[in-house]
Amino acid sequence: MPIHDQGYRRYAGERIVRARRWLVIARAGVIERLRERRFLALMLMAWLLFVVRAVQIYIGTTIVRASFFAPSEDTFHGFLNQQRLFVFFITIYAGAGLIANDRQANALQLYLSKPITRHDYIAGKMATLALFLIAVTWVPAMLLLALQVLFSGSLEFVSSHPRLVPAITITSLLQVALASMTMLALSSLSRSRRFAAMLYALVTIFAGAVERVLQTATGAAGWVLLSPQNTLAAITDALFGIEPDIPVTVAFIALVAVMAACVAVLERRVRAVDVVA
């Protein structure tokens, strides 16, 4: 009878494809979050508006006398705008500690000593946050559209509003990209997730308030570029057919500049070594 070796055996199975190693980090991050009841409660809360809108669409689509509830492009535009609040909370809850906690625990060295690159690490972390943000922006918005088709029994609404699907998709993607890149960059600046959260609130809410005051004071619409969120709102308006106060191209360039700055920060901060002066 052959005696089997009970000692350590090298892994001889399939290894995950090089290009998908970031998925390991993303999966671990998502599972860790989903174990927290408070986070699940927050995600559920983020879907409350969907329920309200779904009821509205049902009433507006099926009851003739309530046609003033009928959905329009503005319904989806308004829904995505309202979801920004939950995007903010979820970004802080799930995103503030993404890199800050690893820096505090000196875990970056551990991660980067494995056969993954910094880009895998960043992509994995970003994907963790992006997944949850997509789950409260694009997914419910598209679901609302699907419900409209379902309740009305025809594709007429979708075909008569051809820009709706691309508008929802691009708005959601921009919202998710901006939030996750900003939060990740800020999280990489500190070992304290609380500090990262404060920075994010400053960039998001405070910048918006400052912009509004300056706009009120000077009457110049260009101040909107100070606030990435309000710049995004201007692009969203354009996507949904509303004339924004500033040229869309300028707003888009400003947004790209913010994201590029976030990438630059991440390139500098996510390293296996810390240089102590």
Added chain:
Amino acid sequence: MIVSTDHLSKWYGQVSGLNDVTIAVPRGVTGLLGPNGAGKSTFMKLVTGQLRPSAGTLRVFDEPIWGNPSQYRRLGFCPEQDAFYEHMTGRDWVQALAGLHGMDDAAAAAAATRALATVDLLDVADRKIGGYSKGMRQRVKLAQAMVHDPELLVLDEPLSGMDPLMRRRTIRLIRQWADGGKSVIVSSHVLHEIEAMTATIVLMHNGRIVAEGDVHQIRALIDAHPHRVSIRAADPRALAKRLLVDDDVSSFRFEGDALLVETGNPDSFYSRLTEIAASGDAGSIEEVTSPDDNLQAVFSYLVKQ
């Protein structure tokens, strides 16, 4: 007795941290021994009023300690965690904590200087704790525990992170402290460190007290338990022939180029082995290890009883 418990238990939800512990800790130095997760830190946190007992009673200086801050004047605690106000200097930190004992600024400053000198940190006292090495951090923790001259010091793994010289100094300090009439409860999972500090030991395992008493009794338990020694030699068969002459070897077997011996009298065995190695009669001896000379073996033995 300085600390006494009666059927003391502590649960963290479904997890038992301490299980039905009844013990009386005498004055002097008492060593709390046990592997990680034995309940040593839980016991110390209960003694220092950080945690409330889930069941049973606990008295320190013959009074309940939970919610009784007046008793904290008489005890000093050096916790296990490596946590500090990193931006403060060692001196400022120890002085600030001394001030919380009701000392005025001058008295707190003097006490801080004394405490820092005792742990040999005066030369770096004005450096930020964030810039301290691991050993310095451990020492400044000791300093804050003793700054107010407490009657009872509770030290949770105080030697962790220290170099051998500083370990010896700290052990000597603890013995001096006890000689001065103070009491110390010190925890570790390293037997010989505790042996160097005290003869009074409490052995803990899985939240229970497994044994308590004199350290020599523990040592005797280890000795009574058949002791395994692994010897890697150039000529293990020749060595075995020499070793078998005496009856302190109860059994042996060959494992590759090593000889695994079981002995019921390790003291006698080791001195014979040393003589054989020195004489060179059985060839060269390359390595001698004992997988048994540790607490785990004692615990396994005691727990099986």
Added chain:
Amino acid sequence: MTTPLLASTRRVFELTLGQMLWARRTTLLALAAAAPVLLALVTRLTLSAGSAVVQINGRQIGSEAVFNTAMTLLYLRFIVPAIGVFYGTSLIADEVEDRTITYLFVRPIPRGAIVLGKYLAYVLCVTAVVVPSAAVVFVVMVPFPDMAPLFGSFVRGLGVLALGLAAYGAVFLWAGTLFRRPLVGGLVFVFGWEQLAAVLPGYVGRLTIAHYLQADTISVAVLLAATVAALWLAMRTIERREYLLER
């Protein structure tokens, strides 16, 4: 014998003040407080140059109105509640998370002194930064001849700011003694519930702190009562609660 409450509070106050002065978040606080000042300068320069005329609903408005807008939008709607949340929740929760609270708990001081001392340090720090910032904005924005008649309401406004900081700080300090991770809940309260309640009908708006950020007697009384109640609750909570520090 326990060190008396006042003496203990003083010691904790000194310790916390040192911590707050060194913390990076205090730099952030200073930046947040400086932003309205910069805004005010920009606005004043723009208005003085005559290159812009400020209009709301077609009516031209003066710099006092711009000042009031800045006070409401920046200070009362953001700076005051944000500071209350970020700082208030961190006073105790950070010590627990960093596991340094052990050193305070094993001192012969009433645990309530830890709460009081940290709270007083917080109030001093934030008031010392935010109130002068608002004062500078007033001086920059309001033309000198208009300052005297507006001075009374300006001082009352500063009082509201300070009281708002105190009230938010106390409430979120209490949250920090109760919960392990109070920050997100605090943000939901301030930027979620308070914004929503402001637009809901009836008395719903009164179930917020923001509603009482006004200079009338009742609002001041409510803010003071909320502050005292929250502090008392925080002291009670910390006396009775166990804090498990394992990560």
